[in-house]
Each structure stands twice: as structure tokens, then as C-alpha cells.
Amino acid sequence: MAEELVWNKKDLLGLEYLSKEEIELILNTADSFKEVTTREIKKVPVLRGKTVVNLFYEPSTRTRVSFELAAKRLSADVINIATETSSVKKGETLIDTGKNIEALKADIIVVRHNYSGAAMMLARHVAISVVNAGDGWHEHPTQALLDIFTLREKLGKIAGLNVSIVGDIAHSRVARSNIWGLTKLGAKVTVCAPEMLIPPGIEQMGAAVTDDIDEALKDADAVNVLRMQFERDEQNAFPRQVEYFKKFGITEDRLAKAKKDIIIMHPGPINRGIEIASEVADCPQSVILEQVTNGIAVRMAVLFLVSQARDNETIT
Amino acid sequence: MFLLMKEKAKIMDEEAISRALIRIAHEILERNKGIKDLCLVGIRNRGVTLANRLAERISKIEDKKVPVGILDITLYRDDLTLIAAHPVVHKTEIGFDITDKNVVLIDDVLYSGRTIRAALDALMDLGRPKTIQLAVLIDRGHRELPVRPDYVGKNIPTAKNEMVEVHLAEVDGKDEVVIVEKDG
């Protein structure tokens, strides 16, 4: 019997840094935790006595609540720290905040930050676990993991699937994490966006590129629709919302030309009528709500694994 | 963590295991006055195999099926960090309601009692059973918690540097119970 893979990373910073086997371990572990969430008593004592701090520099309700519930279902104590940062205001540095949290003897910091690389920088300076809940444009590993978990649940596998990601690829950490995760597990990824929203070198990351939505949907087994972040449009470079919907919006007409059973995914929150038609968001092929449910199980698995790695570090 | 193990003695062979299980099956039915409200829950891994065998035995005797569930106690262990390296979490699969049932927990070897304590916690989170009973193939003593089995295949006094290994055909290719000594 092959030696079972052992998780030994105290942090989860991105899917770029994980092997195929490590990603599969998280997904398999999440399976067991999903079972916990279907019980009447949705709690297991694994993180009893441990403290998880949600350090969110960007406003977020869904991700934060998801992590909070995941931690609580593992019986951990949860602290939420929400800060507003502007590039002008220079308050306590991220490193200092992290060190203070460490001094409070917390065990895991779940950090969301508006600057790419923030999670990695924090992880370098503290000995406790750091879980990346989204850093700038860089990665949002738990989102991609729950996307992949959902796909795997629905379609039974990832290898050989055609998955298209539609939206603002250039500025999307969800896109990057998904590209890493899906390609490592053997899926074929296509990204679709207006040219100005395709970042340089994305083909070398393993994704095919097109700006034709019909082409992207044609053979796709699943489509992951990203939120158009108009509020992040710094240079007014984005097409107008109506234009975007016309050219890239996922509508029932568009889907009629795609595979009958194509899975529709979206990281949320949805902009109905901008990147996705209302009817599509609510159609039977849409797994958007299941993604939310699976998010808890995936995050429970992640918190469990990093906590265990750190415990093992301290005894060996 | 690799320890060199030396097989010291064979305690039970295939026949002995079979006879013990037949006896336990009868004892379970006697104590619970039949199979009404009875269910078996095996603790991963070999407890599950034993539970399946007991269920088969019972259904032959009563001509009715008794439900079997699988319990993974990894998330409830108290010595999580002290067992070999990295425990892997598997699924608990109990497809029936245990509330108001007589649950017979089944494991291969009873030692410190900590596994059973974790199993009790897990079962309590899953429902409110009427009774929880414990059936083990081997009781090797050295209890660290106040846990006692209701049904025992064989009592084997052991030294602390010894280990009892239960091998079952479905998992290990053959049926036997052996004592091994930890070397070094």
C-alpha cells in the first residue's frame, strides 16, 4: 500500500505551492467534514481550545462568515478583526499586527488583504499558522478548493474536464488559484475576457485564452463566472456594464449552444444581469449555493490540516 | 515512526476467532432480547470488519438484518497529537438514526480505553441512543479510563512493550491474533 501523504505545511498560502496530492488530500479531508455539517450537532472537538483569528483588511461578509463557521464547527474560539486600510493611512504594520496576534497565543490567522503577497509576508514573520483568505490579485486558495470540490462532487472527477473561467482574469485571485488547482489535477482550463483583462503570460500558466464567449462555452463541462469588479476599475478601462453583458454575459441563449449539462459556478456575490443572467443563476445547472455549503467543509479541512501540521512541528 | 516488531506468539487462529464471534453474536441477542432496536457500529478499521461479520452471524440466527454503521473517531481522539505522525480523517457512515436504539460499539482490541471514550463522544453528537454496549475481540488490559466491555472474545494479559495485532482475512489476508514485541 502506498504511503499515505502527510500534510506538513503550517500555512496555506496558495495553490501554486501545493502538489496534486496535497490538493487531493484537502479535498478528501473535506469530504469527511462535509458529513459533519449534515449532522444535527454540527461540531467536532478537533480545534477545541485553539484560537482562530480572522484578520480582514478588505471588507468581506461571505468569506469571513464561512471561515468563522468552519472554525466554530471545529470547536475553536474565533476572533474577528476587521480593519479599513487606505494606501494613504499608515497605521500599525501588518507584521506588527501579526506579531501581536501571535503574542495573544492565537493558533491560526486567516488573513485577507488588498496587497498581493501579504499572506506570504505575514507567514514569514510569525510562527503560527497563516491561511490566505485572498491577497490582492494573487490567490484565494480556499475559494478555488471549494470550486474544485464542488465540481468533483458533481462530475466525479477533475482530470480531463474542460473548465472555462469568464470575467476579469487580470485582477482575479479566484481565477489564478483555480487555474493552478485545475491544471494540477489534469483539467483543461480556458479563460475568457476582453483583451485588456487578460494578464500577460497566462498561457504559460496552462490556460487557453479566448475573447469569444461562445467558443469558451462550446465544449465546457463547467463555467466559473467571475464577478466583474467595476469598483476596482482604476483607469476606466472596463467596457460599460451593458456592453459587458452583451458580449460576455452568461445567458440562457448562450448556454443553449453549450453542453446540456454544463455546470454553472460563481464565487459570489452575483451581479445579476451583468456577468450572469438571473435565470441562469437560479437554473438547475447552477451550483452557486452548493459552493457556499462546500466552502464550510473545505475550510474546516484546511483549518484542521494546518493546525495539525503545526502541532506535529512542535512535538517533533 | 518505524519500530521493529517481533512476532512472539499466536493467540488465536481462524477457528478460535470464528467461535468467539459466534458466541458474542448469541450473547448480544440474549442480552438485548432479540434484534429489535439493535444496531452495530464498527470503529474503523478492523472494528468495521468485525461488525460486518457479527451482523451476518446475527442475521443467520434471527433471519432478519441488523443495521451496521462505520464510525471514524479521528476527530474525537484526545491524544490526537501523540499517535503516530499524522492521523488521516475518513468518513463516518451511519445511515440510520441511533436515537433510542441499543448501539453495540465494536472494536478489535481494547487497551487504554481512549478510543472508546472518543467513540462515545462521537456517538453522542450523532444522536441519543438508549444504550451503548461494547464488544471487543481482545481485551488486553492496562485501562487508563473507566471503560469496560460488555462482550469479550478473549482476555489476554500483556506487557506494556507488547502489542496485540488482529489480522482479518478481508483486510490482512488471513485470520489470526498475534502478540508482537516492540524491539528497541
Place this chain on the structure above:
Amino acid sequence: MKLLLKNGRVINPANNLDEVCDILVENTRISKVGKAITNNADEILQPFGLQDDRSGNSPTCQVIDCGGKIVMPGIVDMHVHLREPGREDKETVATATMAALKGGVTTVLAMPNTEPAIDCVENLRLLKAIIEKTANANVLVSGAITVGRLGRELTDIARLRKEGVMAITDDGSSVEDNGLFSMALRKAREAKVLVICHCEDKSLSGNGVVNRGLIATRLGLRGISCESEYKRLQRDIQLAEKSRCPVHIAHVSCAESVEIIAGAKKKGLKVSCETAPHYFALTEEAVLEYDTNMKMNPPLRSKNDAQAIKQGLSRGVIDVIASDHAPHTISEKEIEFDRAEFGVIGLETELAVSITEMVHTGLLSWVELARKMCFNPARILGIDKGTLNVGSAADIIVVSADQEWLLQKEGIVSKSKNSPFIGKRFKGIVEYTICNGKITAYQRTG
């Protein structure tokens, strides 16, 4: 007391000398270069470092045994940010020149982007007074092209030149307005002062922090394209041609820039240029862990670009290796990558990195290296430095070329420690630095 450097492999880029011989230093100048200069019987020699004189008489000449070592001119680094006046927390004239001497640099050209900028005579005099009082090596000064380096109004270039600036530059920024820059070039030509160009089109580089490309995409960081450098380079060369003004291009980082400059030189235009050691020793891959000690402007580029820079040096297209020494404090560097300041220090490592990457690999000979780091910068600035010619000021370094050493943060002399080479090993250590005839720094290596 005289100083005799015996038996070193003497490298003089002024006349392509590469021979084992001696150098005699008298009264702060090089008085003799040749074989076996110790024939004077009256000379009482004392090996450097010895406290007592064995013979009982006062020695007249110190001797350094340079057997097995390279003896070359002190480095002339024409791109150094001293940070004084204004940001003495990062570096001062005193600490920077100490760091320089350790790295074998005996002359530096100070960049004018201090606080206040060197954009008027008052500020120039202020800096010169500081240099007079505290400098440990030769410090030359450059002035700004525009007032406050804001790109709106020209400084009084003629007056600044009269007061002693050796070059003008808005380094840190490019002068965006074509008309204004043309005017600056004409005034510079009239005043006979060198213009150093920082080539960057801000409308293209924007908020970029790393090289545009796959690495930037993987990191989720905004990219700075090579285009932002070479398009501005093209403009600067065109305007320089029109104004018939010599220009020197600072910190060349990409392949396209090398080709554009090669083309300009072929046309006979007076264009010189420099690169920094990090552009040939490192590539954008160094940024993959968000190490802000790898963040500078222009950014580290692709493998292809680093190759092109190396070839540009070998081919002679790139004239100078200069450090672009840019100290920053911990609070400005140990923060999120986007927010960290651009810039790395380099005075203490430029020679060792260049030796390791360019000489030991056979891409440059010792004479060529000395040309890039000593002779050419001096020639471009119009100063009598960077040679071992008889009669010139004795700025000499003795280098142990094969000695390997590890750069550790604790060993850094500069006030700031933001070096991209911490933890890396190099071959080539400066054992003695002689500045104006005095032994100012030495390191024993076993």
C-alpha cells in the same frame, strides 16, 4: 611615508596594462609603475601592519605584498544615492563613503534627489559643506534638471555647473515634457555638463512594481513593461541628437534598450550608458517570494534581458557598471510589496558581483572590468580618475580575486541593509582600499 604595492597583477585600463609589477605611491600620487621598484638602498621598508620597526630606524616606505592579487584603480561609481541632506536615517555621506571604501569604491557621484533636492546653489553649497566635513572618499555632486525634480521648471543649469556639479539628472523620474527636456539639453550643452537620463514613461509604467510578464501575473502584481524604458530612451536619444548634447543613460535593464543604444552609437551619437550589477546577476524570478530587497526601478527583468545586458557589456555597448546604491530603512522595505520603496544598496557588492558574474565567467577581462567600473565613468564625467597612470591621484584597490565570501546582513557597513545579495556567495574581496594615497580600508582574509 611612501607606499609600495609589490608584485600585484596590475590592471591599468588607461593603457591596457595587465602585468605583474609594482606601484609606488608618494605624496598622495602614483609616482612609479614598473617592475622591481625597490632598488633604492636608502629606502627603509616596513610591511604594512607591523607596529614595530625591526631595524630600529623610522621606516620611509610601507610595503603591501600584493602577490597573487589584482591591483586596479579605485572604482568610480557614477550613480549613488547618499540620502543626505534630508534622509540621514537611511544613509549619510559619512556612512555611504565608508561602505564605498569597503567595496573598493573611491569616487562616487551623488544623485540630487535628496531632501531638499540639489536644484539650486544654496542646496549645492549645503551638500558640499557636508561632504567637506564628513566624506571618507571622493564625492562628486550632480544637480537636478528641474526645480524640485517636478518636471515643470528648469534649474539654473549654467550656475549649477559653475558651482561644481559634474552632471545633471532628475534621476528617479524622467522629464516628461519634450519641450522642457529639449531646452534642458541645449542649456546643458552650452554649460558643457553631462545629462544623465532616467528613462521611464510614467504613463506606461504606472503603478507597476515588477517586470511585466508571467512572473507579475503569477504574483498578482502590476507590471512595468520594458516598453516604458525603451520608448522613453528613444525619445531621449532623439532629443539629444537634435540638441547635439551628450547624454548618459542610467540603469539600462532590458534587451531592447541595449539594441537602441547600439544603434545610436553606430550612428555616431554621443550616447553613453550604464547598468547595475543586479540587472545581470538577477532576473525577475528573484521576486517570486515577494522579497522587497528585489524591488527596484527599473525592475529585474527576464532571463533574456539579463543575457542581453551581459552581452551588451562584453560587446562594449554598455560603458559603465554603476551600483545605483539606494538605501532604505526597514520600515520602508519590510512591508507589503506594493508599498515598499524601490531600490537596493550596492556599493559593497558591485565589484564582487561583477567579478563573479563577468570576469570569472570569461565575459570580461580584468582590463575590461576596470574600464567599465573605473576608466569609462571617469572619462564620461571628465575627471582624472579611474586609472593607474603615473602622476594621478593614488586611488587604488588590492583585490583577492578568488577569495570566496558570504554576504551577511550583519556584515553590511551601509546604514541600510536592503541588499538583494544577502545570503549569497561571491568571489572577489577588496583587501586594501587606498584613497588619495592613504590606506583607508583593509580586510584580512586569512
